[in-house]
Amino acid sequence: MNLDFSQSNTRLLTHGFHKYPAKMVPQIASALISEFGANASLLFDPYCGTGTSLVEANVRGVDSIGSDLNPLAILISKVKTTPIELQTLELHLNDFYKYLFPFRYHLNPKDYIVVNFPRIDFWFSKEVKNKLSIIKDYVNSIENIDIKDFFKIAFSHTIRECSFTRNNEFKLYKMSEDQIKSFNPEPFGIMEEILGMNYLGLKSFIEERKNAKTTSLIYDFNTIDNIPQSIIIDKSIDIVVTSPPYGDSSTTVAYGQFSALSNQWLDLMENGRSLDKNLMGGSRITDLPNFESKVLNKDIEAVKKIDDKRALDVISFYSDYEKSIKNISTVIKPNGYACYVVSNRNVKGNILHTDEITKDFFQQCGFNHINTFYRKISNKRLPRYNSPKGEIGSRAELMNTESIIIMQKQ
Secondary structure: OOOOOOOOOOOOOOOOOOOOOOOOOHHHHHHHHHHHOOOOOEEEEOOOOOOHHHHHHHOOOOEEEEEOOOHHHHHHHHHHOOOOOHHHHHHHHHHHHHHHHHHHOOOOHHHOOOOOOOOHHHHOOHHHHHHHHHHHHHHHHOOOHHHHHHHHHHHHHHHHHHOOEOOOOOOOOEOOHHHHHOOOOOHHHHHHHHHHHHHHHHHHHHHHHOOOOOOEEEEOOOOOOOOOOOOOOOOOEEEEEEOOOOOOOOOOOOHHHHHHHHHHHOOOOOOHHHHHHHOOOOOOOOOOOOOOOHHHHHHHHHHHOOOHHHHHHHHHHHHHHHHHHHHHHHHEEEEEEEEEEEEOEEEOOEEEOHHHHHHHHHHOOOEEEEEEEEEEOOOOOOOOEEOOOOOOOOOEEOOOEEEEEEEEEO
16 A cells, blocks of 8 residues: 555545644545455544544545543534535625624624633733634634534634644644734634635545445543443444544644633633543553553553653553444454554654554454554654753653554454
8 A cells, every 4th residue: 555645645635634742644434444444334533633544534424422621622524524515605694704704804892792811811912812712702602513613623723833832843832922922813814814715625525425324423531441332333434534643642643732712712621731630541541451451561661760650651541542442342343443643752762563452452353454554754843852861961752653454353
């Protein structure tokens, strides 16, 4: 399989609706579904993020189910997989442009409700806060739920573009004072531009779907704990296509931090940062498990020799990861496939071989290893280097290569 895609457009269809860290390249999901899910009727993505695999299943006539703990990701996935009657959407777009017109010349606080939450003034200028509040008033007034959600996603993207957050980061880091002095975003124009681009993406998505009657359902259950039988029954899934977290959020991809401002503006979470504690490996365990994976045990010992606490972080993550894989394994049909896109982390100068560990965990659940494909990461929103030993001046490559592990249930 050719899985390079370094020159491919990763924002086609609805894939470009919203920035998000560590997004799966849509062409990878497409290739995996075509190769291993040609006759599939139901796909599952247990860590669906913004729904890349769900969109690709949707346009191929495959029903899909996704789960994620981030309410912003769930909302983005829902919008990306929901066809909307374009003429109705166009009416709302035109109405929105008319609504903004008088506010371009005069901002009267009596005409809108100014949004406030802890530290909002740390992340937004007064003018930006007022203009975002005006946009939020309009979004909240939309009665059609699907169209309201469509506007919410554009609004969320606008929020990020207008904040003092350094946009090349996935964690919450504020711009320098010099950067802030020259930073003058125009929320109205940014919102209009994003709405226009997303409209075109939605139009392409609808055209690509043609007459497909596929559905995508997105939930917030945690596969570490269980998979509700009321949602997915055992041995009902033909194919899993997913990209699981690379590690605990505090030391890898902080999804909660990335989404915090949007989650607060959209009233999805009061404290967006608290999300990271609920994700895989977010809580450090006290009862040490006995892993059957020799590779994992060796990797843990290597980290433990340098830092016991970091070793506990690693153990906590893989303990949750193993539980999740065990639960996911029960819902896959015999001869069904699990396709996992992972990357091997560098912790304290030691590589954690998540590709081999993933294979081990699935083999313990009665799966055969079909193949592992490797590719250079070119488009994911991730840091390229860190200081794995916590020493000033030390530098090591981070997750620059992906492994696509293909497992088949016996």
